[in-house]
């Protein structure tokens with residue numbers, strides 16, 4: 217394959233991992249005297265992307281969310297103009313460490329789906345590369361410790377630079393396709409895209425430590441946070457990229473595990489009661505399982521949003537605020553280290 221004449225790296229990043237990888241790719245391009253631009257699609261306006269020039273290599277990089285690229289990235293790729301250029305698809309995913317072994321994250325359907333979108337637009341895929349950066353999903357697991365974060369940066373820096381040299385020499389790279397079992401995750405990825413992400417968007421709260429600096433509202437890549445009752449409120453368009461939580465200068469943003477657990481418990485009790493009191497619900501569930509599951513989910517999400525709205529307003533009372541904050545795992549030191557990609561790499 218020909219060597220590129222110019223490189224454009226389109227990047228979306230919540231906590232800096234994908235931006236870091238884009239920066240490393242740009243550094244190698246610079247060392248080789250190749251013109252290279254990194255375009256942050258998180259901060260772009262809705263203006264359509266420009267048509268790529270002849271000889272321009274396109275690189276896309278973004279985190280994996282729910283075994284797929286996040287909606288922001290997918291929408292961007294769908295809007296991308298048609299072309300015949302070569303494309304490199306990259307992602308950063310949840311790397312962890314056991315001893316000196318980096319446990320890989322899971323790409324799921326991200327590469328298959330986006331490669332298909334781009335090929336249908338006329339592009340040629342040159343390479344696919346997943347980079348196992350430190351996981352940023354601290355709503356789900358305790359934040360990684362500093363030595364682990366440093367080690368993962370060091371190892372990935374070497375790997376990405378090797379990869380970049382290979383790509384800029386015009387060589388292909390498709391080792392990720394060996395992870396073909398990822399395709400089995402299609403139903404889970406669809407479940408996350410159509411359902412899970414909306415649920416997650418309603419799990420963030422701002423504690424009394426919030427001083428209304430407005431940084432989370434400004435920096436949110438999908439403008440999902442607004443002020444309600446004079447406190448940040450997360451709308452359904454939140455993509456849980458963790459930017460707000462990780463960059464809040466007052467560390468005031470929490471994942472409200474306790475309130476979610478209470479709601480889920482209440483919901484399950486309600487379901488048991490409904491099934492025992494209204495037999496027709498049971499019959500319909502057996503007869504139309506998918507429709508009933510969908511209806512149940514929509515009611516669940518609706519009630520959960522109402523619950524979130526109530527909690528949000530009740531948090532103006534100190535006692536409720538303290539209960540919510542102290543039942544949030546992210547509030548505690550053993551769990552809630554905030555994660556940001558390291559500047560020094």
Ligand SMILES: Cc1cc2nc3c(=O)[nH]c(=O)nc-3n(C[C@H](O)[C@H](O)[C@H](O)COP(=O)(O)O)c2cc1C
Pocket residue numbers: 228229230231232233234235278279280281282283284308309310311320321322323324349350351352353354455456457458557
């Ligand atoms: C809501 C959410 C969902 C995630 N889902 C996955 C996943 O399915 N597979 C995976 O390997 N990593 C997953 N991760 C981890 C991130 O993809 C990973 O930490 C990534 O490097 C973050 O990149 P960023 O700093 O550029 O946002 C998820 C993180 C979040 C916040």
